[in-house]
Structures are given as structure tokens and as C-alpha cells.
Amino acid sequence: MLHQRPWFALSRAGRGIVRPLVLATALAAGLASTGVADAATFRISTDAGFGAATSRDPISPKRDDKVASLVYSRLVRLDEAGKPAPDLATEWTMSDDLTEWTFKLRSGVKFHNGADFTSADVVYSLERILSDKIENAAKSVLSIIDTVDAVDPLTVKIKLKSPFSDLPLLLLDYRIRILSAGTGDLESYNESGIGTGPFQIAEYDPEGTSIFTAFPDYWEGKPGVDEIDVFAIPDQQARVQALLSGQIDWLPQIDRQEAKLFADTSKFKTQTIKTGNWEGLVMLTNTKPYDDVRVRKALRIAVDREAMRDLLVGKDGGTISCDSPVWTGDQYYVDIGPCGQDIEGAKKLLAEAGYPDGIDVELIASDLNPLWTGMAEIYQQQVAPAGIRVTIKQVPSAGYWDTVWMKNPFMTTLWGQRPADQVLNEGYRSTAAWNESKFQSPELDALLDKARSTADFEARKAVYGEIQKLLWEQGGTLVPFHDNVLSVMSTKVEGLQPTISAEVRWHQIRVTE
């Protein structure tokens, strides 16, 4: 879940020409008609963010996340307890020094082209990610891997460059999928579309309609629907209209205001999905005045997180976080709260840091994410009593990641759900490319290494707890809450669990008439 935005997030190509009008029709939405549906077909949409250039390769920057999760399987998947569960790998063991991992593979698994799944496919799939010739961001996730070897047809040995007790967590990354060794090389992206997943590609048109048919030999059994149709609809409001009129069966994410449109429970059901996604504010900890840990903490504790969440997304719209990027569903989440608003504490810290009369800061926000501007404005109001005078500078959303992010001392940011180890190493380790607060803490780096090399789960969890406390005391990142996503589907849809899109169990879905 390394990608900056889950595929269900906002349409890249401008959203909501018709938003106000759709909302205006909310009152009468109960009249929504039933569409005509083929019972054995599940119809969904994609934002078609990459248009005709979309790649079927799950590691391409222009990957199609639908293809990745419908067509391909991973070695492990995420279970409800936030832990890695068997998928193509049935069990795994590590050496005592935590540098050598052995994965046993599932037997009798077939690829869509009829080939047997073996260790050679795992070696190919991981080596292509590590290949210098194929540009991909999953490479940094697996950079700890030294070699991948096939021991026998159903056993793979992975040697690491340094000890790591949680390798399966990295293999959960939604791009790290198993492709068939016979379908590609280590030189270029693999456009074969041949996987071991529950659905296979029948027709592929990333700008129009793509048809995926059930793979009868899927190892978990024949999928519950015969066909999944994916329609390219770049505009969120158009997607909402398509669901309202029964042209599609499911929208994995809608805005809270749009929920009113789907109030008719005889036709629609909504799900609230807890996720580890978050939007927040980040300070560059190497830049004045944010290089002073007291200023950073003051700027964070002056916030009323609960009120901010209630105003932005409503009470059910998020789970409060005390500036921890580790979310409540993660096995290493530690509750370090409560972290209520502390105006006096903030004033005191600012005075100690040499700002007895308060401090002026400039906060950069943009409309790239729909919550950012509101969050900046609420922040401005909430911290004012502590003497923090915030000027908001609104910048264009185009080029935000390129020209604004990590280049300004105080700005809005967002992250998709990742396991604790991944989000901490990617976003906070002093050497990380995405260390967006430029956080330089040898103490944190040492704790991250310690967590990785601690074999015992409880002891490891204690280390992650220390890390979360350290970030609360010293960090430069405000994480007010983790998002709860609202998903809507037709009442005809059964078996769709409330989970983030990368973890959807497609074969369990049924559509009844």
C-alpha cells in the first residue's frame, strides 16, 4: 500500500463538475430505479487515471489496481487481525539470526494459462522487482532482500541483507504479486495478464469496458460470480450517477455528503471501513522554527483532534490518532492517548522555545485532497488561542508532489495504509526518500533496527510502542485521525467484506437478483 493514493481515491482527472447538483437531488434520491442486471455479473468502475497508457503489470507506475488484485495473487494476504495470512505461501520459517526465510508454497495452484505454480514463479516475480532494468517503486520495499532461491519446486529461500523479523509484512504490499515465470523477463514490464488470481482477463480496455471472467481452477474454489465488468468512469459524480441508476453495483468510496443519495436501504447498503489512510500536516524538522522540538510539540498539542475530525468528516469518519502513522488496525498499534487539546501546555512550550508572544507560521495547503483546505482552516482556528498565528497559503494542486511537497517548511500531506514497519521506515527513518519531515533521529533509527531484529512478537510490539511515543514527543508530523472510508453497494451484492480495496476477497462476492 505504498502508492500515494489507493485506486479508489479521487479521480485524477478533475472531480465533480456536477457535485452541488447531485447533492441537491439528495432528497428525492429514494426514487432510484433498479437497473437491469445479469445476476452472475458484478459491475464496478475505475477512475481510469492512466488512460490508454495503463499497464497490466502490478509494479508499473501506471499499474491497474483492479488487474493487480483480480488477476494476481500474493504470497501472503492481510487477515482481519492485521497479520499476514497464507495465500500462495502456506507457511514460513526464519533462521535464528533472522536473515534467512524459507517459504513453503501451495501445491496444485494453476496459472490462467494452465501452467503449474512453482518456486520458479516466485523467484521470477521477486527478482523482476529487484531488477535494475525495471523501474518500480516496490523495489525500495524489498531492498532488504539479498537473494531469492528455489530450493525445490515448492520451497523458496530468501536471504536478507540484514535481520528482519517481519518479512511477510513486506510481501503484503499490494504490488508484490506472483506472475508466471514463462511470461516475461527481467528487462521490461510484463503485460501478459496471466496470474493465479480468481479472475482472468477476457477483454481489456482501460478507457472503456474491461471484462474479467471467473477462473474455474482458482485454488480457493470457483468464484461466486461468472464475470466482473470494470467500466472506466473518470468523474466521481458520474460514478455516483452510475450507481444510483443501477449501471454499476459498488462504489468503494464516496464522500460523506453523498451518503444521503443512497439512503434507500431497499436498494443500497453502506459500509464503514476502518483504514490506515490519513491526511495531516507536516513540518520540516531541519528548518527554523520547526527544528526546535518544543515548537513542533506545541504546534501539535494545540489541536483539538476530535473536533477537527467531527468538523471535517463527522464522528464516524475517522479514528483519532496521537500523531501516530501506525493505525488502530495494525498489530503493532499502541494506544498512547489521550491526546486532547492542551493550549496552556502549548503556550508554555512556545515560551520556553523563545516565543513568549506567540509565533507566526505559514501553512501550505491545496485542493489536491478534498480534506486539506478544511483541515488547514480548522487548524488555524484551533491553535490561535495558543498564540500560534497561522497564515494559509493555497497552492495549485497540479505539481503538488513535485514542487511543493517536502520543499516547504509546513504543509499538508497524506498517506495510504501501510503496516507499521513500512510506514515508519518509509516516512520517518532519517535516510528514507519519503522522510517528509526530514526527521533526523538516531534514536528512532536504532529503535527501527531493534524492532526488525527482535524475534519475539511481544518484545517487538513494545519497541513499536516506544517508537510511537517518541514520535508523539519529538515528531514533526500531525496525524489527527485515520480515515474511515464509506463504501456503497447495491443490496444485490453479498459477500463483500468491509476492507480496503487491495484486500477485497473477490471470489467471495455474489450478486443475487
Next chain:
Amino acid sequence: MFRLIVQRVALAALALFLTSLITMAAVEALPSDACAAYLGREIQPAALQKCREKLQLDRPAIERYFIWTRGLLSGDPGVSLNSRRPVGEVLIQRIRNSFLIGGLAALIGIPLAVFLGVYAAIRRERFPDLAISILGIASMALPEFVTATVLVFIFAVSLGWLPAVALISANSTIPQMLPATILPVAVLIVVMVAHVMRVTRTNVIDQLDSEHAEFARLRGVTGWRLLVRHVLPGAVPATIAVCAYTLAWQLAGVVVVERVFNYPGLGSLMVDAINNRDLPLVQTTVLVFTAIFIGTSLLADIAAVLVNPRLRRRSS
């Protein structure tokens, strides 16, 4: 007449050239480029550099503009930076799709509008005129996306008769596309009819009140004969001009309507191309739009001259 056409074509060529310059400057002025838009947050200096070299974005804008212009003049508008497909190939399907809804709307809308305009004029200030005028003003005042949303709500969501959005591919066959074109065409007609109808009504009324028509009436010409022989010939040139401008102006409406209905036409192509900073595609699409606009205006001028002898004499 001939001189007029030559003059106009030369001016059109100049306008196209200036438009392409302005488009390039506008896209260059936008923050970010095709590579940054493509890489998003996965942007890393090395990857960005590689991508810019590959797409030749490291060359100066002027140089890239001349490469594109040279290609265009030899019939090759280049390759889309995003999909790496030839721009011409991408455009052809989209032009067909946009012309399908634009053409259907014009074919139904213009005769309807002229009929309503004339009818309102001859029933001036009586009930039919008031009804038509009020409805016309209302539909003019409503932006396309409002009309679109209302129509979708009635015909797709409530009644379930028509698809709310087009779930078709850019290369679908025309019969496959027709059901999906009904609502977009209806929206375009609603907006277009109002403009043309208003102008037709005004022109016909002007003619009805003219000394020329008064004279005809004094000679005993009435009814259809008066309308067809004496009133419409005077009212037609201005109406033709407005039809042409409405058609050209409708291009903007097409962009909005295509977006709302998820319709794979020229308009949605341009929106995507701008978001992707896909300069060759933006340039060529804008050029097509401009050419349609200029071409329609030119035809309108020529048609106006042809039907109005007075203009013909003056220009030659």
C-alpha cells in the same frame, strides 16, 4: 466573393497559428509537466530526469513547438506523451464520437429552434410566444451540467429508461453508442434551441415590423405567402449566423456534457490531456476545436452573403 473567402482563409490560418502559440504558452505556464503528472508522488530525481529525456521534455519549449509544428505540417501531429499512441489515431475516434452528439443535436435542434422562433414571432405576445420565450430563457440560464443532472435524475435514476452515464469504449460502433447519446444530445439541444429560437424570433419580428413587410401587407400579401416570400428572406441571414455561432459555441458545452456523461469524445479527451500535461495532444485537440470554430463562422459568413444579395454586392 472569392476575395472574401481567400481573405478569410488567410485570417483563419493566422488565427490557428496564434492559437497554437497561446496553447503552448498556457500549458508551459501550468505548474508540473507530463513527467511529474505521470510519476505523481513516486517522483524521484533520477526517474524524473530519465522520463524527461525520454519524452524530450528537457529540450526548450520553443524547440519542441517547432518539432510539433513541422510534424503537423507534414500530416503527423506527433505522439501522445501519456499513452505513446499517435495523436492522429487517438483523435479520429474522438472526433467521430463528438460529431455524433454534436451533429445529432444540430440536426434536431436547429430546425426545431427555427420553427419555435418563427411560431413565437407570429404569435407574438400571446400565450404560445410567452410560453416558448419563458422556457427558452430558463433553459438558456441553466448551465449544461444542471440540465444534464436534472435529465439524468428523471430519465435514468427515477424512470430507469436511459443509461445515466455512457459505459462505452472510444472505438464502440455507432449502434452500440446510440443509447448513450440520447441524454447528451438532449442536453445540447436544450441549450442550443434557446439561443437560436430567441434570435429567430427577434429577426422575424423585426421583419414583420419592417416597412418592406408593411408594404407587402398593403399590397394584400398575407399569411404564409407574406412569411415565406417577404419576412423569412430578411430574417434568414442573421439566423444562419447565430446558428453557426451557436454550433461553435456549443463546443464548450460538448466538453462539459461529455465529462458529465462520461462520453468518450473530444472534450473529455482534452480535459484528460490537460491534466496529463500531454502537450502534443492538447495542442492538436485545441487546434481541432479552433478549426471547427473558425470553419463554422466562415461558412456562416459565406452563407449569409449568398442569401443576402446586398452583402454580396458590397463585398465585391
